[in-house]
Amino acid sequence: MTAAKPRLHVLLAGPRGFCAGVDRAIRIVEEALKRHGAPVYVRHEIVHNRFVVEGLERQGAIFVDELSEVPDDGQPVIFSAHGVPKSVPAEARAREMYFLDATCPLVSKVHREAERHHARDHHLLLIGHEGHPEVVGTMGQLPEGAVTLVEDVEAARLVQPPPGMALTYTTQTTLSVDDTAAIVATLRERFPAMTEPSKESICYATTNRQAAVKAVAARSELVIVVGAPNSSNSVRLREVAERAGAPRAVMVQRGADLDPSVADGCATVGISAGASAPEILVQEVIDRLRERFDVTTEDVTVAIEDVTFRLPPMRVPA
Incomplete structure (x- = not known):
């Protein structure tokens, strides 16, 4: 028994x-494959999941690290859901590539808000994880030196933004809500005049x-x-x-x-x-x-x- x-x-x-952003990014790759056939090139993992990536590879997607790996064959090139620095679409345009941007619309909103604050001569404090594709993409919307990355509470205690500049903060969309609140509280204590995003950045x-x-x-x-x-x-x-x-x-x-x-x-x-x-x-x-x-x-x-x-x-x- x-x-x-x-x-x-x-x-x-x-x-x-x-989520809706991930679903959209995957559908962009699938629709491009339906319309244009294989191969379709994708810069970086479309989303961070090997099961998804391998499934798209079987349909004909080719994942690359940089646009330099993509041949000039006229096939679509897709940017991942995490977003890319401005230099990436600029390179694609210079090479006359047909590209599709699968950046999550909520990440794109963070990009546009960063640009607006920069236009008002604000220095941006970006709360996020160094090296994450989304952080690289957000920092790459603005000129070098216009953004200071703040990774944790300790960094918030020590960060030294350019003196005399108005400050604004924004965040990576995928952070811990509680951790971010603690970082923001530390920054507010040090920089009481710091302005906030017009909307919550964490999605x-x-x-x-x-x-x-x-x-x-x-x-x-x-x-x-x-x-x-x-x-x-x-x-x-x-x-x-x-x-x-x-x-x-x-x-x-x-x-x-x-x-x-x-x-x-x-x-x-x-x-x-x-x-x-x-x-x-x-x-x-x-x-x-x-x-x-x-x-x-x-x-x-x-x-x-x-x-x-x-x-x-x-x-x-x-």
Whole structure:
């Protein structure tokens, strides 16, 4: 007689997974492939998820690090959802490339606001992670020296912006809401005249996913976040889960990466997914847990998302 599997209750954080910006970026690549055929070139990972990237590669997308790797064959070139410095489309225009910009519209709003503040002779304090593509893209909207990056509270205590200049701050869209609030508070204390963004820079999807993971973490002995290690919003979800009361929080890219024994001894486990992780990978994780446990699931939804973004105009094939 087979021994009964131990019971495990899984709390599914909602919202989780794809956001409107990620969905739009992927659809741009797929539509370009439909209209123009393979290959379609994509500068950097369209979103930070290998499952998504490999799926697009199978359809004919070729991912490159720089435009110098793209031949002059007239096929579309697509910029990733994270945004690019102004130098990138300038290079594409100089080479007369047909390019499509898959930058998330909410990242583009940050870019335009940075330009407006620069036009008013404000120095920009950008809260974000050095080297992240979104940060590179935002800093690349303005001349060198016009932006100072602030990564954490310690940096906020020490940063020395150019003397005599009015200051404005903005943020990477995928940061921890709580961490960012602490950084902003430190900056405000030091620079009381600093002006704020006209709208919250951290995007709705990041905020909602962090609120949802807090809701499940408070009831869970373990939280599993589905996402890629180079995905900022996914890494933040794991950190938020730990701080919100979950004794443990782990991140996996898909079900095959999960050792289900990690949940041994747990009665309740929470699951969430970063904004670039498709729902199929969440289901893989649940199926992996079912191999070892008698799983029941419960949706814990803190917000309903109905945001959609239009695709950019595309050239009609010859």
